Amino acid sequence: MDSVPLYLQPGRIGSLEIPNRIARGATSETMASPSGVVYDAFVELYRRLGEGGAGLLLSGHLYVDPRGQASANQTGIHDDKVIPGLRQATEAVHEAGGRIFAQIGHCGSQTMMSRITPVAPSPVPNAMYTIQPEELSSDEVRDLVRAFGDAAGRAAEAGFDGIHIHGGNGYLISEFCSPHANTRDDEWGGDSERRSRFMVEVYEAVRAAVGADFPVTARLSVEDSVEGGLQREESLQRARVLADRGINGFETTYGVMRSYFENIRPYVAVGRAQAWRNLLVQRVRQPAGAEAYYRPFARAVKDATGLPIILVGGVRTTQMMTDILDSGDADFLAMARPFIREPDLVRKLEAGRTGGVECVSCNMCLAHDGFDPLQCWRDNPRNVAVHIRKHYWTNRRKGQ
Numbered sequence: 001m002d003s004v005p006l007y008l009q010p011g012r013i014g015s016l017e018i019p020n021r022i023a024r025g026a027t028s029e030t031m032a033s034p035s036g037v038v039y040d041a042f043v044e045l046y047r048r049l050g051e052g053g054a055g056l057l058l059s060g061h062l063y064v065d066p067r068g069q070a071s072a073n074q075t076g077i078h079d080d081k082v083i084p085g086l087r088q089a090t091e092a093v094h095e096a097g098g099r100i101f102a103q104i105g106h107c108g109s110q111t112m113m114s115r116i117t118p119v120a121p122s123p124v125p126n127a128m129y130t131i132q133p134e135e136l137s138s139d140e141v142r143d144l145v146r147a148f149g150d151a152a153g154r155a156a157e158a159g160f161d162g163i164h165i166h167g168g169n170g171y172l173i174s175e176f177c178s179p180h181a182n183t184r185d186d187e188w189g190g191d192s193e194r195r196s197r198f199m200v201e202v203y204e205a206v207r208a209a210v211g212a213d214f215p216v217t218a219r220l221s222v223e224d225s226v227e228g229g230l231q232r233e234e235s236l237q238r239a240r241v242l243a244d245r246g247i248n249g250f251e252t253t254y255g256v257m258r259s260y261f262e263n264i265r266p267y268v269a270v271g272r273a274q275a276w277r278n279l280l281v282q283r284v285r286q287p288a289g290a291e292a293y294y295r296p297f298a299r300a301v302k303d304a305t306g307l308p309i310i311l312v313g314g315v316r317t318t319q320m321m322t323d324i325l326d327s328g329d330a331d332f333l334a335m336a337r338p339f340i341r342e343p344d345l346v347r348k349l350e351a352g353r354t355g356g357v358e359c360v361s362c363n364m365c366l367a368h369d370g371f372d373p374l375q376c377w378r379d380n381p382r383n384v385a386v387h388i389r390k391h392y393w394t395n396r397r398k399g400q
């Protein structure tokens with residue numbers, strides 16, 4: 001076993017044995033109908049990822065309620081009609097020997113859907129889009145807790161191997177957890193404990209729907225990047241409460257942010273040679289981004305809870321993967337953009353490849369999120385040309 005690199009050795013999340021420590025990080029697919037039912041392309045994407053060998057796949061965020069839809073063509077889990085399509089995708093993953101968790105979420109006020117009046121804990125303009133949301137009533141909050149539970153039940157019925165609750169990156173759960181976005185003074189806000197209540201009740205509803213043995217993890221906001229936002233001590237206390245109640249693991253991230261670029265950072269670990277090969281003129285003018293940028297968050301949550309921790313955010317080299325696992329800062333390494341470019345990345349690592357990934361974190365794929373089906377836009381000249389034609393409009397609509 002010693003000759004097998006740590007990142008290719010098995011691990012465990014709750015009751016689930018996972019064949020290696022590499023996860024495909026949640027990446028929204030933009031491969032569903034306007035009412036959230038997946039197209040064949042979604043099934044094929046997950047078949048390819050399943051064949052690619054990642055120990056665990058995390059789906060893109062699936063909205064639990066129609067008003068929780070972040071973008072057109074996002075996948076839904078809000079209605080029983082989505083189940084058959086999702087079941088085809090989980091079957092494709094299982095046939096290929098993979099495992100997949102459903103990431104379930106609600107966008108809160110962080111939506112690109114102009115037909116939706118967004119909802120949030122408080123009428124605080126969204127930090128990224130500046131949209132003014134409607135404040136949820138207490139009864140509506142309870143309805144949403146139920147919606148998360150119902151969504152988890154559908155995910156289990158569709159054959160997912162676990163649930164990954166989206167509690168990060170400025171979406172609804174992270175808004176409830178944030179003193180910046182949640183200015184209520186009732187049972188859902190006012191102090192740290194009441195700001196935790198929505199996430200804890202969502203977890204309880206999910207657990208009740210799927211049963212005690214089903215793996216349930218969460219993407220957890222450890223800090224907000226905005227002034228007056230969530231601080232680390234508060235989120236660590238929240239993590240301890242969820243751990244006491246039986247959650248099986250966490251993935252660490254930012255909560256409320258002013259830009260997606262704070263979470264999806266450009267040019268991670270891209271040296272000058274790789275920059276020139278990929279014609280990254282902008283990278284040559286600015287330094288490479290640091291690798292594994294949420295590592296201190298992962299260590300802090302690991303120390304606070306002792307649970308399996310998934311580290312996402314700029315994991316790019318086999319040297320760094322080994323170092324992180326060896327240090328115990330995290331137990332699993334999730335990569336999002338590298339799997340867009342190389343769905344078979346883990347098969348290549350199994351064949352002995354070492355060093356960095358091909359993805360250069362240029363974020364062209366992010367510019368198309370919500371507008372075009374997920375793909376790497378830098379892997380051939382035709383895609384680059386189409387990207388250049390489209391990108392002005394998409395970036396402008398996403399406020400980037």
Ligand SMILES: Cc1cc2nc3c(=O)[nH]c(=O)nc-3n(C[C@H](O)[C@H](O)[C@H](O)COP(=O)(O)O)c2cc1C
Pocket residue numbers: 025026027028059060061103166169219263264265268312313314315334335336337338365366369
């Ligand atoms: C196109 C795109 C879509 C994403 N969609 C999601 C999502 O649905 N849910 C989520 O939690 N994070 C999403 N992310 C963020 C990634 O999971 C991850 O946190 C981020 O890209 C940093 O990791 P990386 O450096 O490995 O890409 C998305 C990122 C990209 C580029």
Ligand code: SF4
Pocket residue numbers: 337338340341358359360361362363364365366375376377378379
């Ligand atoms: S477009 Fe391709 S190279 Fe650029 S960040 Fe996305 S996956 Fe990586």
